[in-house]
Amino acid sequence: METMTGIKTTLTRNSKLKEVDFNHLEFGKYTSDHMLVADFYHGQWNEPQIVPFANLSMSPTALCLHYGQTVFEGMKAFRMIDGRVNIFRIDKHYERFNRSLRRMCMAEIPYEIFEEGMKELMTLDKNWVPNQEESALYVRPFMYASEARFGVKPSDEYRFIIFTGPVGQLFSKPVRMKVEREYIRAAKGGTGSTKCGGNYGGAMYPTKLAKEQGYDNVIWTDAGEHNFIEESGAMNLLFVIDGKLLSPPSSDSILHGVTKDSLLTIARDTGVDVEERPISLNEVKTAFKKGTIAEAYCVGTAAVASPIEVIGIDGEDYHLPVKEKGIVAGLKEKLENIRNGTAEDIYNWNTIVG
Numbered sequence: 001m002e003t004m005t006g007i008k009t010t011l012t013r014n015s016k017l018k019e020v021d022f023n024h025l026e027f028g029k030y031t032s033d034h035m036l037v038a039d040f041y042h043g044q045w046n047e048p049q050i051v052p053f054a055n056l057s058m059s060p061t062a063l064c065l066h067y068g069q070t071v072f073e074g075m076k077a078f079r080m081i082d083g084r085v086n087i088f089r090i091d092k093h094y095e096r097f098n099r100s101l102r103r104m105c106m107a108e109i110p111y112e113i114f115e116e117g118m119k120e121l122m123t124l125d126k127n128w129v130p131n132q133e134e135s136a137l138y139v140r141p142f143m144y145a146s147e148a149r150f151g152v153k154p155s156d157e158y159r160f161i162i163f164t165g166p167v168g169q170l171f172s173k174p175v176r177m178k179v180e181r182e183y184i185r186a187a188k189g190g191t192g193s194t195k196c197g198g199n200y201g202g203a204m205y206p207t208k209l210a211k212e213q214g215y216d217n218v219i220w221t222d223a224g225e226h227n228f229i230e231e232s233g234a235m236n237l238l239f240v241i242d243g244k245l246l247s248p249p250s251s252d253s254i255l256h257g258v259t260k261d262s263l264l265t266i267a268r269d270t271g272v273d274v275e276e277r278p279i280s281l282n283e284v285k286t287a288f289k290k291g292t293i294a295e296a297y298c299v300g301t302a303a304v305a306s307p308i309e310v311i312g313i314d315g316e317d318y319h320l321p322v323k324e325k326g327i328v329a330g331l332k333e334k335l336e337n338i339r340n341g342t343a344e345d346i347y348n349w350n351t352i353v354g
């Protein structure tokens with residue numbers, strides 16, 4: 001079968017759609033029926049194909065398994081109130097994907113393969129997009145070094161894949177965060193602003209220690225002196241202090257989040273006082289003592305915006321005030337209204353695929 005844009009497609013013969021309980025979607029459990037696959041070799045990208053979701057086969061010497069040339073993106077498609085499906089901010093994710101690929105010395109992906117491939121895949125599997133509140137279809141483009149060869153070198157062959165899967169809410173309640181002052185996630189000049197696999201592997205051990213201490217995740221601090229707040233897990237951070245919406249500025253040790261960018265854009269355009277600037281632990285501690293900190297949130301594609309209830313700094317837990325609806329919750333609602341079609345998409349963030 002060929003689709004409208006001519007992507008060669010092999011349909012699955014046994015759809016798994018009926019096995020999914022859309023009212024109890026755990027994050028990361030289900031994958032949709034099809035995936036897009038494209039291979040790079042002999043210096044060029046070859047025809048992408050859509051095939052049934054299936055295991056991969058590769059040589060034990062595939063370079064990705066040894067030297068970490070792997071990059072991913074995390075995006076979402078939403079069911080709109082009129083039933084159509086919308087992929088959120090493809091361009092922004094595409095740009096970041098290629099920025100990550102450049103930093104990891106991997107082949108960049110052409111826009112047509114990324115965008116057309118994703119639209120085509122989404123059209124085919126659109127019945128997988130949930131319409132339950134707080135649910136969405138998670139979209140995972142990724143790429144790995146597929147050349148079979150040992151010895152450290154940049155791969156000459158890559159495989160690009162997009163798969164999707166329906167997801168529910170990531171956190172069902174406010175989260176407890178430990179400020180990490182021993183281990184680091186990223187340093188100046190490193191790979192922190194890319195979504196390369198190694199960043200997440202390196203974060204797991206300190207995160208596990210934080211969980212053993214009763215926290216949900218860590219808040220990373222700067223690699224130099226551990227005095228400035230960076231980000232958390234796979235999420236950026238927002239604070240409301242003295243009535244201002246604050247976030248650490250983007251740098252090469254902080255991932256430039258699309259969710260944060262979207263929320264801050266809406267904030268600026270609706271008259272919220274926004275400051276992107278370094279935030280020190282002292283400033284946060286002082287704000288807790290003076291009672292001027294009103295909100296703290298983790299924001300990202302998976303979590304959207306999750307309130308933080310506790311921030312642990314050097315063994316002392318600081319509690320955020322319980323709030324029904326503050327500044328960030330209001331911004332989150334405005335963002336959701338754009339994504340589900342209740343509000344006008346004035347920024348052109350939605351790509352509607354029917």
Ligand SMILES: *Cc1c(COP(=O)(O)O)cnc(C)c1O
Binds near residue numbers: 232233236
């Ligand atoms: C993906 C990610 C984020 C959030 O980015 P979004 O584009 O909003 O999903 C933040 N920090 C890290 C480390 C991430 O991997």
